[in-house]
Amino acid sequence: MHKIAVFLKPYKKEVTIGPIFKLLEAILELLLPTIVALIINNGIGKQDSAYVYRMGSLMVLMAILGFGCSMVCQYYAARASQGFGTSLRNTMFKHISSLSYAELDIIGTPSLINRITNDVNQLQVAVAMLIRLVIRAPFICIGAIIMAMILDFRLSLILIAATPVFGVILYFIITRSSPMYRKYQGKLDRLALVLSENLSGIRVIRAFAESRREKQRFNEASEDLTQTAIRVGRISAWLGPMTTLVVNTAIIAILWVGGIHIEAGGLSQGEIIAFINYVTQILLALIVVSNLVILFTKASSSANRINEVLAMTASVAEVPADAPAVKRDDAAPVISFRNVSFGYNTTGERALENISVDIQRGQTVGLIGSTGSGKTTFVNLIPRFYDAVEGEIRVEGVNVRDYRLEQLRSRIGIVPQKAVLFTGTIADNIRWGKASATRDEMMSAAAVAQAEEFITRLPEGLDTLVARGGHNLSGGQKQRLTIARAVVGRPPILILDDSSSALDFATDAALRRALNENSGEMTVLLVSQRVSTVKQADQIIVFDEGRIAGIGSHRELLESCGVYQEICMSQLSSEEAVQ
Numbered sequence: 001m002h003k004i005a006v007f008l009k010p011y012k013k014e015v016t017i018g019p020i021f022k023l024l025e026a027i028l029e030l031l032l033p034t035i036v037a038l039i040i041n042n043g044i045g046k047q048d049s050a051y052v053y054r055m056g057s058l059m060v061l062m063a064i065l066g067f068g069c070s071m072v073c074q075y076y077a078a079r080a081s082q083g084f085g086t087s088l089r090n091t092m093f094k095h096i097s098s099l100s101y102a103e104l105d106i107i108g109t110p111s112l113i114n115r116i117t118n119d120v121n122q123l124q125v126a127v128a129m130l131i132r133l134v135i136r137a138p139f140i141c142i143g144a145i146i147m148a149m150i151l152d153f154r155l156s157l158i159l160i161a162a163t164p165v166f167g168v169i170l171y172f173i174i175t176r177s178s179p180m181y182r183k184y185q186g187k188l189d190r191l192a193l194v195l196s197e198n199l200s201g202i203r204v205i206r207a208f209a210e211s212r213r214e215k216q217r218f219n220e221a222s223e224d225l226t227q228t229a230i231r232v233g234r235i236s237a238w239l240g241p242m243t244t245l246v247v248n249t250a251i252i253a254i255l256w257v258g259g260i261h262i263e264a265g266g267l268s269q270g271e272i273i274a275f276i277n278y279v280t281q282i283l284l285a286l287i288v289v290s291n292l293v294i295l296f297t298k299a300s301s302s303a304n305r306i307n308e309v310l311a312m313t314a315s316v317a318e319v320p321a322d323a324p325a326v327k328r329d330d331a332a333p334v335i336s337f338r339n340v341s342f343g344y345n346t347t348g349e350r351a352l353e354n355i356s357v358d359i360q361r362g363q364t365v366g367l368i369g370s371t372g373s374g375k376t377t378f379v380n381l382i383p384r385f386y387d388a389v390e391g392e393i394r395v396e397g398v399n400v401r402d403y404r405l406e407q408l409r410s411r412i413g414i415v416p417q418k419a420v421l422f423t424g425t426i427a428d429n430i431r432w433g434k435a436s437a438t439r440d441e442m443m444s445a446a447a448v449a450q451a452e453e454f455i456t457r458l459p460e461g462l463d464t465l466v467a468r469g470g471h472n473l474s475g476g477q478k479q480r481l482t483i484a485r486a487v488v489g490r491p492p493i494l495i496l497d498d499s500s501s502a503l504d505f506a507t508d509a510a511l512r513r514a515l516n517e518n519s520g521e522m523t524v525l526l527v528s529q530r531v532s533t534v535k536q537a538d539q540i541i542v543f544d545e546g547r548i549a550g551i552g553s554h555r556e557l558l559e560s561c562g563v564y565q566e567i568c569m570s571q572l573s574s575e576e577a578v579q
């Protein structure tokens with residue numbers, strides 16, 4: 001919790017002034033039963049109506065003052081809690097953006113969304129309650145006990161005796177509900193995961209007529225969450241009735257003993273009514289305390305989940321700001337892997353094992369291999385989306401770990417397997433690759449990516465709006481735009497990770513021809529499962545179960561590499577293979 005408390009630092013004024021006004025309100029509230037006692041004893045008892053009016057007016061004034069104090073506190077509580085929530089959310093967002101893929105893989109997107117929304121909201125409410133009620137409720141309890149002691153010490157012993165009973169109930173409920181809240185939040189994450197998979201994959205689900213199964217999966221996750229909520233609710237629900245039971249038992253005892261006192265002449269009627277009022281105040285305050293306990297138990301579990309995110313450090317570390325500028329070596333291979341091995345944290349298995357390869361400037365290199373053989377993992381290590389576990393990777397002669405991340409990534413244009421577009425116009429999307437790109441530059445990038453024709457056919461051309469997730473474009477059109485986006489900045493290294501899978505063979509061939517003609521000094525890495533895509537490359541790297549099974553031209557590999565021969569045989573006729 002204390003790490004998160006720093007976000008309250010800018011709101012010291014609000015956190016101090018708010019409770020002070022709430023205390024003023026509480027003091028006024030505590031005086032009311034005594035005034036009522038005075039009215040009963042001196043006003044009603046002695047038939048002095050002037051006294052009743054005077055004291056009644058005083059009570060109204062005190063109520064108005066109390067209301068004013070409460071409003072001031074409410075204002076400060078809202079300012080502090082909203083400000084706290086906003087800066088916590090912003091910090092989390094900035095921190096999450098700085099994390100590497102490895103950390104994001106561990107927590108997962110649905111859980112991160114829950115933590116940045118639900119959990120922060122939970123803490124926001126806790127901060128507001130902290131200011132409004134955390135001091136007030138115990139103050140009212142203790143204050144009411146003291147006032148009751150002043151009225152009649154012996155009667156107040158009944159109240160003091162009830163305190164440890166309440167303490168035991170509180171302890172029992174906190175220790176049992178706290179671990180359940182953590183479970184509850186885990187299940188909320190699970191529900192969010194199922195929901196996000198369903199919403200993003202809704203077309204696939206319908207296409208496979210799997211709606212019923214998915215509904216069942218959602219219902220199961222929802223039912224699981226409900227059961228946990230009911231279990232935790234069942235425990236917390238004891239708190240209110242048990243508190244009421246303890247306090248009401250105390251009231252009965254007070255009436256019993258108080259009655260004997262009145263008969264004996266030791267206590268006036270006004271005093272016994274004031275006493276009961278104080279006990280009622282204690283009861284209400286204790287119910288507030290019980291609710292606060294539940295709220296803070298939830299908030300502490302949310303705080304742990306937020307701290308978990310904030311405590312994560314990016315495994316792909318940025319170089320220190322004062323590190324010397326890197327000196328690229330034009331004569332060195334543009335990409336060089338030396339004995340590189342890598343495994344994903346989540347699986348513990350090696351996805352790449354002892355990879356060594358040099359790629360020369362201006363080359364077009366094909367990367368081929370069966371699914372899961374490590375091609376994407378290989379290209380993801382070049383812009384440092386992940387860091388190699390062993391070995392060294394150099395880009396233009398410099399170890400990738402010595403570059404500033406932004407500088408390294410500005411040398412590389414990458415087209416990921418899954419075409420991701422953002423809401424905005426087509427031009428906005430292409431400009432992600434070069435913010436200052438002119439319309440001509442965008443159109444020539446589109447021409448290379450074979451997107452020019454479909455863009456010019458659109459009524460608004462480059463200014464056509466791309467719907468959320470690019471839903472108003474076909475799979476092939478989306479892929480072509482992501483290629484144009486990567487090409488527009490003319491990066492020295494261009495990586496196309498299976499980026500032509502949604503293109504027909506003719507467009508795929510035209511794309512490769514255009515890349516060839518326009519690439520100049522650009523080094524192009526073509527990841528594909530299609531032999532026809534990589535066949536003409538200067539060099540082909542064949543992956544097999546995380547290892548390199550062969551490197552060479554199509555002809556060389558056909559003669560020397562068994563894995564490549566197998567891939568060719570499965571895709572090409574024997575004539576095509578030797579062409």
Ligand SMILES: Nc1ncnc2c1ncn2[C@@H]1O[C@H](COP(=O)(O)OP(=O)(O)OP(=O)(O)O)[C@@H](O)[C@H]1O
Pocket residue numbers: 105344346347351369370371372373374375376377378417498529543
């Ligand atoms: N984020 C990840 N977390 C854990 N394991 C992963 C992750 N991404 C890939 N893997 C695993 O690493 C291995 C290599 O995967 P990779 O994506 O590099 O294969 P690929 O050759 O590109 O396959 P494809 O052609 O199907 O894209 C596979 O066993 C895969 O299951």
